[in-house]
Amino acid sequence: MSEAALPDAAVAPADTGLLSIARVGARGVITRVSAFDGALPAEELERRLLELGFVEGARIEVLEEGLFGRDPIAVKLDDMRVAIRRREAAAILMSYDSRADA
Amino acid sequence: MTDSSLAPTHLALVGNPNTGKTALFNALTGSRQKVANYAGVTVERKEGVLTSPSGRVIHVVDLPGTYSLRARSPDEAVTRDAVLGRLAGETPPDVIVCVADATNLRLVLRLALELKQVGRPFVLALNMFDIAQRQGLRIDLEGLSREIGAPIVTTVATRKRGIEDLVVQAEALAGSMPAGENVWHEPSAEEIRHAHSEAQRIMRACVRAPERPDTLTSRIDHVLLQPVAGLVILSAIMFVIFQAVFSWATPVADLIDAGFVLLGDLVGRVVTHDLLRSLLVDGLIAGVGSVLVFLPQIIIVFFFILLLEDSGYMARAAFLLDRLMGVAGLHGRAFIPLLSSHACAIPGIMSARVIDQKHDRLTTILIAPLMTCSARLPVYTLIISALIPNRTVWGFINLQGLVMFGLYGAGLVSGLVVAFIIRRVFWRTASEPFLMELPTYKAPEVRNVLLNLWQRVVIFLNRAGRIILPLMILVWALSTFPYPPEGATGPAIDYSFAGMIGHFIQPLLAPIGFNWQMSIALIPGMAAREVAVATLGTIYAVGDVDGAGGAVLTQIVASQWSLATGLSFLAWYVFAPQCVATLGVVKRETNGWTWPTVMFVYMFALAYLAALATYRGALALGWG
Numbered sequence: 001m002s003e004a005a006l007p008d009a010a011v012a013p014a015d016t017g018l019l020s021i022a023r024v025g026a027r028g029v030i031t032r033v034s035a036f037d038g039a040l041p042a043e044e045l046e047r048r049l050l051e052l053g054f055v056e057g058a059r060i061e062v063l064e065e066g067l068f069g070r071d072p073i074a075v076k077l078d079d080m081r082v083a084i085r086r087r088e089a090a091a092i093l094m095s096y097d098s099r100a101d102a
Numbered sequence: 103m104t105d106s107s108l109a110p111t112h113l114a115l116v117g118n119p120n121t122g123k124t125a126l127f128n129a130l131t132g133s134r135q136k137v138a139n140y141a142g143v144t145v146e147r148k149e150g151v152l153t154s155p156s157g158r159v160i161h162v163v164d165l166p167g168t169y170s171l172r173a174r175s176p177d178e179a180v181t182r183d184a185v186l187g188r189l190a191g192e193t194p195p196d197v198i199v200c201v202a203d204a205t206n207l208r209l210v211l212r213l214a215l216e217l218k219q220v221g222r223p224f225v226l227a228l229n230m231f232d233i234a235q236r237q238g239l240r241i242d243l244e245g246l247s248r249e250i251g252a253p254i255v256t257t258v259a260t261r262k263r264g265i266e267d268l269v270v271q272a273e274a275l276a277g278s279m280p281a282g283e284n285v286w287h288e289p290s291a292e293e294i295r296h297a298h299s300e301a302q303r304i305m306r307a308c309v310r311a312p313e314r315p316d317t318l319t320s321r322i323d324h325v326l327l328q329p330v331a332g333l334v335i336l337s338a339i340m341f342v343i344f345q346a347v348f349s350w351a352t353p354v355a356d357l358i359d360a361g362f363v364l365l366g367d368l369v370g371r372v373v374t375h376d377l378l379r380s381l382l383v384d385g386l387i388a389g390v391g392s393v394l395v396f397l398p399q400i401i402i403v404f405f406f407i408l409l410l411e412d413s414g415y416m417a418r419a420a421f422l423l424d425r426l427m428g429v430a431g432l433h434g435r436a437f438i439p440l441l442s443s444h445a446c447a448i449p450g451i452m453s454a455r456v457i458d459q460k461h462d463r464l465t466t467i468l469i470a471p472l473m474t475c476s477a478r479l480p481v482y483t484l485i486i487s488a489l490i491p492n493r494t495v496w497g498f499i500n501l502q503g504l505v506m507f508g509l510y511g512a513g514l515v516s517g518l519v520v521a522f523i524i525r526r527v528f529w530r531t532a533s534e535p536f537l538m539e540l541p542t543y544k545a546p547e548v549r550n551v552l553l554n555l556w557q558r559v560v561i562f563l564n565r566a567g568r569i570i571l572p573l574m575i576l577v578w579a580l581s582t583f584p585y586p587p588e589g590a591t592g593p594a595i596d597y598s599f600a601g602m603i604g605h606f607i608q609p610l611l612a613p614i615g616f617n618w619q620m621s622i623a624l625i626p627g628m629a630a631r632e633v634a635v636a637t638l639g640t641i642y643a644v645g646d647v648d649g650a651g652g653a654v655l656t657q658i659v660a661s662q663w664s665l666a667t668g669l670s671f672l673a674w675y676v677f678a679p680q681c682v683a684t685l686g687v688v689k690r691e692t693n694g695w696t697w698p699t700v701m702f703v704y705m706f707a708l709a710y711l712a713a714l715a716t717y718r719g720a721l722a723l724g725w726g
Binding site: 038039040043045046047048049050051052053055056057063064065066067068069071072074076078079080081082083084085087088 | 212299424
């Protein structure tokens with residue numbers, strides 16, 4: 001999840017990246033939700049993300065980030081706002097239409 | 103005009119969090135509400151009663167908010183079981199009212215699709231409909247109703263609009279539609295995805311995006327969630343709450359205290375029988391007083407909690423603090439119980455319900471009593487004013503104030519360290535994911551805040567009162583019986599069970615510098631920390647410590663205790679679980695004696711070690 005993991009800034013608008021490394025201003029559409037085992041079993045985390053509206057096709061925009069390690073992040077998810085830690089955000093792949101790299 | 107020929111109907115309110123569900127519940131039932139616990143679990147059960155226009159009695163339960171019937175916490179399990187009609191001891195609801203925020207329909211539509219599978223008749227209440235209209239959101243109500251297969255009512259709970267319509271619709275449904283077949287099962291990820299696309303399709307068909315979407319929330323967030331400025335603002339808000347708890351509550355608490363002393367005096371004059379008088383005045387009245395005296399602080403704490411929750415700021419505070427609290431292995435929401443615990447651990451432990459995950463919640467409960475509650479203040483004040491010189495150090499800091507600050511800091515820091523150790527050593531599971539909706543900001547409704555505040559007060563009196571009162575009487579009995587023999591010279595308590603226990607444990611406490619008076623004071627001090635001060639007053643025979651006796655006691659302590667002993671007593675009080683009411687509430691909140699026992703043992707162990715280290719350290723510095 002380091003800076004180096006970010007795709008090149010000059011890539012075409014259709015490029016994708018994990019929500020966990022997105023910066024404030026990044027905007028796009030969720031293209032994949034696939035969780036991994038962590039605090040919760042992958043299946044459970046995936047269902048919780050889905051239930052809160054992190055679902056393929058939803059519009060997403062990173063609004064704010066925390067002070068320490070830029071974590072957690074506040075995102076706009078369609079019509080609602082949701083807070084999520086970057087650790088769990090790694091389960092969400094988005095396709096950027098604007099990346100606003102820092 | 104209740105018509106007894108009509109069978110009563112049972113409604114259950116279900117909905118996502120932050121949809122104004124509780125406001126709707128309040129609008130429906132007004133003050134005719136009862137708050138209790140569901141049998142066998144520590145989930146709050148809110149029920150209210152109303153009479154429909156046709157005269158039918160309608161019972162309404164406000165179920166815990168959820169995004170799905172798939173339960174992830176004990177609260178959500180109650181919602182699921184109640185909806186499915188399989189909650190032990192509960193009448194299955196005739197009709198479910200699904201409450202939706204009209205401006206945020208997508209998630210609740212998915213929940214409504216789940217409800218449809220349950221087969222029980224339901225009504226969809228589109229709440230906050232005025233905001234939706236102001237935003238120019240167009241909803242095809244008829245189409246939507248057809249799609250979800252349920253009638254729709256638009257409501258504005260805070261202005262009581264649409265309430266009667268909702269009641270009429272629900273009643274009609276109860277009479278006309280029997281519960282269908284239940285085909286609900288826990289959805290898999292794929293089924294949730296499918297339901298989402300179904301909800302999306304319904305949205306496209308029936309809802310047109312708002313012409314004037316809300317931008318205020320984003321603009322406010324841009325200030326309040328600024329990484330640095332946000333934390334500064336949060337600190338300022340916490341400081342105001344903290345100040346309010348101490349400076350606003352004190353005069354009222356003093357008044358209550360004085361009132362009970364007066365009442366005790368009056369009763370003492372009327373009742374002539376010695377034992378009866380002692381039981382009434384020192385046991386019962388003092389006991390009730392010691393419960394009520396915390397009420398002002400609890401009201402203020404919960405007033406602010408309700409304001410923060412209703413306005414939508416609470417979720418932001420948890421967001422800002424998530425990483426900081428995470429260092430100690432705590433959830434961002436743990437700041438609510440921990441802040442409350444600075445007034446009193448009892449509302450603090452009760453408010454730990456805001457944390458879903460079991461281990462996160464237990465950790466928070468276990469450290470809550472380490473926060474410096476207000477009952478410690480009389481003890482701290484006595485020792486500090488007796489033994490710490492009132493002088494200025496480093497040019498501008500008052501030494502007494504510095505020690506007080508240090509005691510607060512010691513409580514907070516040790517609490518965080520204990521939490522860290524619990525999470526790193528005992529429960530090494532990674533903490534619960536922090537996934538939380540940040541609700542739209544709105545101005546809190548005065549009526550709702552007051553109603554909810556009133557409920558908190560009743561709950562506190564009920565829960566805490568029922569535990570504290572018998573314990574106070576037990577402690578009174580220990581301190582009263584047996585009577586001193588004829589011609590006894592020492593204070594009466596010296597001959598009582600408390601005195602015996604005090605003398606018995608004194609050799610254990612000698613290494614930490616406690617004299618026998620202190621050892622005895624610890625026994626009645628189990629009732630509540632500040633009782634130790636009154637007991638010291640009794641043992642040193644100075645009379646009423648709240649009056650002139652207080653100054654005398656301070657002088658006695660100043661002349662008879664060494665600084666090392668005083669500091670050791672302070673260190674003891676930072677950690678010791680000198681409060682049976684707290685242990686009683688932990689028992690209630692955790693459904694058993696395991697966790698109160700763990701708390702009791704670990705806190706006494708810490709208290710002993712801290713007092714030992716303090717005493718020995720102070721002796722080494724020549725403060726003996």
